[in-house]
Amino acid sequence: MKKILVLNHFPTALPPTSGGTLRYFHIYENLSRFYDVTLLSQTFGNKGGLFHYSSSFREYKVAKDHFYNKIVQDLQHNELTYEFALIIQTELAKHPTLFKNHFKSLYPSSDVVIHESPFLLNYDSYIRKDHKPRVYNSHNHEFMLAEQIWKNKEARSYLPAVFDLEKNLVNNADLVFSTSAIEKKLFAAKYNVDPSKIKLAPNGIHPDGWLPRKEGANKKTLAFFIGADYPPNVEAVGYIVDHLADCCPEMDFLIAGGCCSPFSNAPCKPNVRLLGRVRHKQKIKLLAEADIAINPMFTGAGVNLKTLEYLSAGIPLFSTHCGVRGLELIDKKHYIHAEKKDFASKLNHHAGDHILLRKVAARGQNFVNEHYSWRSIVHRMKGEIDKLLF
Template identity: 35%
Template sequence: MGFDVTYVGAYDWPGPTYREQNLSPHFREIVTPLTQVHFHLDAWIRWCAGGQTVIDTTIPYLLRCSPRFGSLAEAEAKDSRVIIISHPWVYPYVPRRPDELLFYDSHNCEYLVKKKILGSTVAGQLLAAGVRRLEGKLCREADLIFACSLGDSDQLSRLYGVSKEKIVLVPNGVDIEEIRPAHRQEKIQAKHDLGLPLERPLLVFVGSGYQPNYEAASFIVPQIAGKLPGCHFYIVGGVRDSFEARTQETARALPNITWTGTVDNQRKLIIYKACDIAINPMFSGSGTNLKMLDYFAAGLPVISTPAGARGLELAGNACVICAGEHFVKEIDCLLSDPVRRDELGQRARRVATEHFAWPGIAKQATEAIRNALEKEKANAFARPA
């Protein structure tokens, strides 16, 4: 890419220790743990917010309890030409010189997401209001904003009064070399590895413990899996723990659902190879769903709600988009039409390859950064001495 990059981050879970490593000749990573005091205070605020995850939204207030991050960020920012803030949370702790460019790498319109998730308690509402203030400040002060989708670009511009001229569309991407469509023999082997008969359809949903994924899983169990006993469902990721904690029931209630919990990449690739249809019945959220890009790269036929396909304006003919109440009908239609399944999978793979492969996206981001640097250089020459 032509830049020397240093990433400074923090582990937002207890256990790991300080880590510093060179991931490539031009990419250095520094990650520091948060303190126990930080985690204890976050746990109390989480309780006040009705048990919702708030480790990100409390960072602007609690990161002073983990002072090593601030020291590291200040030291690395001191000699940088560009500071990129990924998510708004740490912005108050990253000092900026007047001649330094500031970019905001936006993954969502965070305020709208947090307003929905945290709106049921007073503590949550206060946190969401803080997100709006912080995100707005960062958007207005940034020289450039990276947005994942046109929808996010519109929302950030409208909410915070920023010009769309400084918002650059840099979509999420996928590693199309690591995630590839399965040949028939690979599918047979993958189903064997999972202990599933070849003739039994496998449907997959992937999700973290994020609130919109919990909503989707809560829909899948009774409204899809419960009505399709002849299909097997793999629900992959941390959403299992979220589902069990919030519903106070075992996630293994239906025999045709396997809840894997968090899996490594190798296991996830086996699941994708065994999969017949990927589903994404999301009803809320912002940004783009990374799982959709995984599904596309794997060449899977996909059924999604409009919310699940948000930000993928190019994906309209590469997947089935329908309301939640039509999922069972659409699944039955695809299972009875293998030719259409293959066509959808091929289109999905083509969309992933042509529009969401990381090398192309990195090139877009690089060009935007170079243009901003050239513009700043020209402005510096134009300023009077």
């Protein structure tokens, strides 16, 4: 079997729960049916190790070393913030870190090197100096996303460096996977690269991974939102708590995931419940019990994985355009479109129209399950990777 080495600035999890870990795990679990796959991931803690998922799929989770603490001290900033966690990864590449040592030991036996983001590009000192193919399997247009959501002034001073890293990766990669046609166009235009080497690899789902829906089980309409502790998700939770909860008093709002953390000390509202992080089995149960899903996203890039999960699970979805970006969904056919100015009124008007919502949910579920299964996505990716290897 040909060997794939994958570099990423965060580890996966089993079972995966957040959007990033879902994409990271399922793509390479499926590719490991055809290739020998090694993930090389940077952990957030001091414990690492080698984890075997199958005979052809493993992950080296590299622990933080002393250079990490030195960079945090030099930056004089809290490393737990989203922006600086990424900046630290780019700075680490300048030092002889544990991650760099692992890469150098695994590199010689690999047939292709895949980058999951531009933030670790400088670890790959062999790029364009060898004959091994390089692939950029993008989760987002990272520069465009950073330009949208990085708020800290000092962090924004690194935006030119993010631009250069992603531009170099897109231009030097033999193959780029983009999550949507929109981002494919943006990559080509922003970095002046031949669009023919950019192929689509959207986020996906397992259509058979859901429980049967429990309609009519709640006294009041139960609206569900789930998300990781990630700035666009936190922004959405703030909007739910500060606006939707007050404007839709006859509805209950259930919020799960790391996005609850910034609101743990906020005053409680009678129709809002914050669950915090939930296990995979609990998430599946919540998706079956909710009456509707809401996705009031106002910033972000790539394809929103929670949107795919909501629809595949058969839940009627209310979402902004940003929340369904890149999926070619049609308002009132696959979901109910709502924006910040009218989200509450759309909820109040349509949440009780059960006939409409059943039809919308069924069409949305059929559309997503047909076009966005991980197995079909990875089958197309394999075809493109094979062109580089054979």
